[in-house]
Amino acid sequence: MPWCAVPGCSNYKKAAEEGVIFHTLPSTDLPRCKLWLAAIKNDRYPVTTPAGKYTNIRVCSQHFVQGDYKRDMRADLLGERPRRQLSETAVPSVFPFPVRQKQKRRKPTPKSAQEKRSRAEDIPECSTAPVTSSPLKDVDTSYSCEVTVESYDESIRPETGSSDSSSGSDSEDEGDPDGWRGSKTIVYDKHIMQLFKLCQRCGRAILEWDVSQMGAQMRIKWSCYNGHSGTWKSCPDLGKMPEIDMLVAGSTLFTGGTYIQLEEWSKTLNLNMICHSTFYEIQRAYLHPAIDEMYKLQQNILMAQVYLKQLDDGDEAKGIKLCGEACTDSPGYSAKYSTYTFMLNGSKKILQSHLVQVKKNTRSFVMEAVGFERGLQEILKSGLSVDLLTTDRSPFIRKMMLQQFPWIKHKLDVWHISKGVHKNVWAKARKRDYLETFHSLLVKYAPKCQMFDYQGMQQRTHLAILDHNENTLHRRARKHTGELKLTRVYCRRPKQRVLRKVIETKTSLFREKLMQEVIRMRRGSRVKCEDPSGSPHKPSPPADIVLIPKPPKAETT
Known part of the structure; x- marks a missing residue:
């Protein structure tokens, strides 16, 4: 459960009832982070707190005024409950709770030798017989002393109980939605086993233990000479699945990696890792739906912002200015996928993209025109009007603009024209071609040297768009x-x-939001990884791009 860093505030108890939310420090704006720390006046987090600890500091919404939040345009258009997102200049300013001051410990006053001697005479004499390992019920408890000891870390203590018991920390971690944010460390197996030499309940030696691996999770079942036993897990579970498996698969895909890279890295390090079937099941059931949901939400908000800007400027009839270009997964006439992208000229953000597979067409070079037509039709159906469109010198697109979209001004990209004019002009034009920058980012998430299915290619394109739009300017x-x-x-x-x-x-806040969505989907049991029909994904087109059907093996020469 998150807690507010303001001293004296306990609004985490009212979070579910009154809709109190918690804001993290704006880690991308370090001067404003220091203003936050100076405002909350918490002795644990002074102004000199290093930036690495900012993720653990949260301030609840009770300490901000209404003017500190942005206007939710999407909620105003759709009539939904607005999302409370802080502006770029928001600083907590409401503090109804008194700030607690640290109380200094007073040193005990020295006592005279006579007082010490008199107190020592009142203590009963204890037996000096050696302590045996007999059960506690045989010990004489007529004289007992109450001793206060310092508390120790319970996270490294194996849980004790019956032989079929499981780790008691799992339920606590599973109830905390932000538990996955905690720091993680790669530890040698032999160093972990050093913690299981003695039972931490009775101090006797552990008689036997059973070590097993479930994906990237390590499980140890142990029992000692006195009958104490339990199960220790290296990470909590999410619906009978190790949480680390979800995090490994999500962090690999959200950073543009593939399972082949993950497998090679883990084998080189001799690190226990999830298998390929688990990775692709998690990807199908949770990762792809989370990417698709976040991409659609961002595109709806972006279109709403463009529409509201036209209303504020009074240029609704004038339309927007776009530039478009296609990117194929391989050069020449052997391409399987083509992604056509439309970008706003002003903000340089991706407004729309459309993925086309060659199976639906007879030739690969026609995919650019098909993606252009479908993407432009989706933009016009959304209610936006286009005034100017800049593309390359494709003859199919120029013919389509004259016949189907004659009311839209069509211009050619200076970068493509300048390639045959002059080398210096081409260099200047290339510096301003933001679409080429996006295409290089797309190659990071969808490398041309690897083949993906239709859903995999589409969601990796959406990841590239989320990354580009977050770091545009x-x-x-x-x-x-x-x-x-x-x-x-x-x-x-x-x-x-x-x-x-x-x-x-560059920032990567979209990856953190995607990881939160994946954990939320798994906790809510909305989709089961083991159920192939539980994933809300679209059917993939056939992977075979050959037009001639496959003959029997006996007839193949």
Whole structure:
């Protein structure tokens, strides 16, 4: 359960009843993080707190005013409950709770030797017989002393109980939706087994243990000489599935990786990892639906923002300005997939994309025109009007614009024209081609050297769009004093070092949101990984792109 870092605030108890939400520190804006820490006045988190601990600090919504939140345009259009998202300048300012001050411990006053001697005489004498390992019921408890000891970490203690008991920490971690955010460490197996030499309940030696692996999770069943036993797990479970399996599969796909890369890395490190069937089951049942849901939500919000901007500017009839281009998974006439992308000229964000498979057409070079037509039709059906569209010099698209969309102004991209004009003009035009930048990002998530099915290719394209739209406009990095950061680089033409601006580091908040959605789907039991019909995915087109049917093996030469 998250808790508010403001001293004296306990609104985590009212989170479910009154709709109190918790905000994390704006880690991408370090000067504003220091303002937050200075405002909450928590001795545990001073202003000098390192940025690595910002993820553990949360402030509830009771400490912000209404003007600190952004307007939810999507909720206003659809009549839904607005999402409370803080603005870029929000700082907590409401503190109805008194700040608790630390109380200094007083040193005990020294006592005289006579007082110490008198207290020692009142203590009864204890037997000096050696302590045996007899059961506790045989011990004489007529004289007992109450001793206070420091509490120790219960997370490393194996749970004790009957032989069929399981780890008691699983239920607690499973109830915490933010438990997966905790820090994780790769530990040697032999070092883990050193913790299972003695029973932490009675201190006797552990008689036997059984070590097993379930995916990336390690399980140890143990029992000692006095009959105490239990089961220890290296991570909690999510509906009879290790939570680490979900996190490994999600982090691999959300960063553009594949199972082949994960398998090679884990084998080189000799690390226990999930098998390929588990990876693809999790991908089909949870990861792809989570990506698709987040992509659709982002595109609806982006279209709503564009429509509202047209209403505010009074240019609803004028329309928007777009640029489009296609990207295939392999060059030449052997391409299987083609992704046509439409980008807004102003904000440089991806408005729409359409994936086409060659099986639906006779030739691979026709896929660009098919993707262009379907993508543009979806934009027009959404209620947006297009005023200007810039594309490459494809003859199919130019003919389609003249016949089907004559009311839209059509222009050709200067980068494609400049390739045959002059080398310097081509270099200048290439610097401004943001679509080419997106295509290089798309190759990261969907490498051309590997083949994917239709759903895999589509969701990897959506991942590239989510990454691109989040990091479209990079702001210049600043120091903690507010000054711009500059770096010295060597320039070849003047043959000297020059100053260049430093751009802020890319963010990946969409991956954290996707991981939250995957954990929520698994906890809610909305989809079962073992049930093939439980995944809300579309049927994939046939993978075979050959037009001639496959003959029997006996007739094949």
